[in-house]
Amino acid sequence: MxxxxxxxxxxxxxxxxxxxxxxxxxxxxxxxxxxxxxxxxxxxxxxxxxxxxxxEKIFNDTFATVIVRTFIWTFFSVSIKMIIGTFGAAMLNTAVPGRTLFRVLTMPPWIVPMAIGIFMWGWMYNGQFGMISGVLQRTGVVDGPVAFLAYG
Incomplete structure (x- = not known):
């Protein structure tokens, strides 16, 4: 114990x-x-x-109206997105005409932001032209370019 x-x-x-x-x-x-x-x-x-x-200013009649409108907008917005998402999932998983086209059209919104992010991070860490190395040089933290992505 x-x-x-x-x-x-x-x-x-x-x-x-x-x-x-x-x-x-x-x-x-x-x-x-x-x-x-x-x-x-x-x-x-x-x-x-x-x-x-x-x-007192917050809890007046105008605020109540705004809150009600916000809840109505949220309800309908979420409902419509759920219906469209369910329809899209059904299109991707069942054998319907146009399924291949639908699959091809859904890939760019997933792939493009990731590719852009990869290129941006690569540019930021670039030793000669990168933003991080440039800021460190201009503030006097380092004397020359820093090769963040170099081997060894």
Missing amino acids: QARQSAIIFAWLLIAPALLYITAIVAYPLVDTFILSFTDASLRKTTNWVGWVNY
Whole structure:
């Protein structure tokens, strides 16, 4: 029993720094935002305490109308996308005329963004012309080009 309790305490001691760190990262912005919600904060340095005025502005008739419209739009948008997606999946998996054409037409939206991303990352890491190497040189962190993608 004693060994089990000491193991539990040891585990909590190991996890405590991470929990404190995460709590600080989440709690501070949350509390700060809550306090700011009771002020007329803007980009100016000075803020005035206005109390519940901001919440009264939010929960008026206009806000309720916007929320209802948002839910209606979301419902119909998701429903239409589900119907089109189900139809597309059926087209890809059943033997219907035009299935090969449909499969060919669905490939470019998957392949092109991936290919562009690969080329962009390759350009960014390029030792001579890459953006990362250029920024490091201009800020004085390194003296010459950095060959990130070189062997050895």
